[in-house]
Amino acid sequence: MSELNPILAASAQSTEAYQQAIAQSSQAVVQWLQQPEMYQGKTVAELRERIKLDFNPQGLGNQAAIERAIEYFLKDSLSVHHPQCVAHLHCPSLVISQAAEVLINATNQSMDSWDQSPSATIIEMKLIEWLRAQVGYQPGDAGVFTSGGTQSNLMGLMLARDAFFARQGHSIQQDGLTGNLKKIKVLCSENAHFSVQKNMALLGLGYQSVTLVKTDRFARMDLNDLTEKLAQAQANGEQILAIVATAGTTDAGAIDPLRAIATLAAEHDIWVHVDAAWGGALLLSEKYRDYLDGLELVDSITLDFHKQFFQTISCGAFLLKEARHYELMRYQAAYLNSEFDEAQGVPNLVSKSLQTTRRFDALKLWMGLEALGQKQYAAIIDSGVSLAQEVAHYIMEQSALELVMQPQLASVLFRYRPVEWTAAGNDEIALLNQKIGDALLESGRANVGVTEFDGVTCLKLTLLNPTVSLEDIKVLLALVDKTAQQLLSA
Numbered sequence: 001m002s003e004l005n006p007i008l009a010a011s012a013q014s015t016e017a018y019q020q021a022i023a024q025s026s027q028a029v030v031q032w033l034q035q036p037e038m039y040q041g042k043t044v045a046e047l048r049e050r051i052k053l054d055f056n057p058q059g060l061g062n063q064a065a066i067e068r069a070i071e072y073f074l075k076d077s078l079s080v081h082h083p084q085c086v087a088h089l090h091c092p093s094l095v096i097s098q099a100a101e102v103l104i105n106a107t108n109q110s111m112d113s114w115d116q117s118p119s120a121t122i123i124e125m126k127l128i129e130w131l132r133a134q135v136g137y138q139p140g141d142a143g144v145f146t147s148g149g150t151q152s153n154l155m156g157l158m159l160a161r162d163a164f165f166a167r168q169g170h171s172i173q174q175d176g177l178t179g180n181l182k183k184i185k186v187l188c189s190e191n192a193h194f195s196v197q198k199n200m201a202l203l204g205l206g207y208q209s210v211t212l213v214k215t216d217r218f219a220r221m222d223l224n225d226l227t228e229k230l231a232q233a234q235a236n237g238e239q240i241l242a243i244v245a246t247a248g249t250t251d252a253g254a255i256d257p258l259r260a261i262a263t264l265a266a267e268h269d270i271w272v273h274v275d276a277a278w279g280g281a282l283l284l285s286e287k288y289r290d291y292l293d294g295l296e297l298v299d300s301i302t303l304d305f306h307k308q309f310f311q312t313i314s315c316g317a318f319l320l321k322e323a324r325h326y327e328l329m330r331y332q333a334a335y336l337n338s339e340f341d342e343a344q345g346v347p348n349l350v351s352k353s354l355q356t357t358r359r360f361d362a363l364k365l366w367m368g369l370e371a372l373g374q375k376q377y378a379a380i381i382d383s384g385v386s387l388a389q390e391v392a393h394y395i396m397e398q399s400a401l402e403l404v405m406q407p408q409l410a411s412v413l414f415r416y417r418p419v420e421w422t423a424a425g426n427d428e429i430a431l432l433n434q435k436i437g438d439a440l441l442e443s444g445r446a447n448v449g450v451t452e453f454d455g456v457t458c459l460k461l462t463l464l465n466p467t468v469s470l471e472d473i474k475v476l477l478a479l480v481d482k483t484a485q486q487l488l489s490a
């Protein structure tokens, strides 16, 4: 039977129910953290069979609803903190991030207007100012927290598109797309994130608008090819709306030559957006900050805190070098960000965001910086980068493992190749590696990425977790070996 008043409020009944529900949930989390398996190893079909939405019309009450969530969700969740959970840019989270979530959720502030989030609005704005200073941008508060990298990249590309048309005297915001759209292109490397393509489709220019620039042997944008693609575009009568550089490609962790790209783009008056969803973590690094050299020159930047900043999902940011470009997406809603308000300097962050209702995710970064201090934050970021180098060394010493790419950030790309398979083709090796990845997840013992790099199917370790050691990865690589042997003898 459900409680009489289910709303969180000041009454004794409500606060008691709140405390009980939170205590029951956090105790369940503590137990779940102790589960030895990385995953309970159920297949898609088994989970579909097991999870049933048979809602009780009378309601179960909080306690029973939480028990069911523990049984059907928590126990079969992936343990992102587990040392063998290294498939994706999917981080274990900070304890302080959990505390922040309690505050974010209970207060339920909405970042669209000052009158829905007064202190939160100011904290977010100050964090944007702080992030801009880390990048090396001029003082200011142009930027906003986002749901993550995809949305930040969308904002960068959208403003680049609208600035491009505005230079030709046309307002996209007012009049929509116009002209020979097939001649408008975006350049990014062949290793850029797929959200560039998806966002360009969303922006009405289609996948066809994305021209891929070749990469060098370290998976970075090749400057000669970029120069050539710019010349080709000119010869074809095409116009370049933006260059998207990546600081930390999803698989190889490669960082494009930001300064050189920005310099070249400036010669052609082209907007540069940097997708630093992953590599942006190096802003805090003591050892690797110089990898981001030139970031301060670009027009807009994607940062993502639910990657190597160890924040819970979701938490990202978009930074805009020149505040004037925000005019391109100006919209004043009488009930949220009226002219009257703005004339008085009331900060309504809906003016800077694609979202209207928006979570106060910025609190997680603020509390993270407060709790850890920059030194410890830097240490846990640097640790993954250093571990990747050690793991690569170890892999090179193993006869059945082949390092596919030298690590640059915290990922290692490699493949299993049986020593006796001297004549085996790429397809055979690819299939074996795909099967190794699948079998490991199915066993519940490890989650290793399977990806393709330069036409080679390989396994990927994304070593974000600062509590993971080389010994843990040796255990994982022994599992890879054992799984491969089992598959080969089956």
Ligand SMILES: Cc1ncc(COP(=O)(O)O)c(C=O)c1O
Pocket (backbone or CB within 6 Å): 089, 147, 148, 149, 150, 151, 153, 193, 195, 246, 248, 249, 250, 275, 277, 278, 304, 316
């Ligand atoms: C380089 C890069 N950019 C953008 C994204 C998208 O970020 P999000 O998943 O936060 O939307 C990713 C995701 O892995 C990424 O690796």
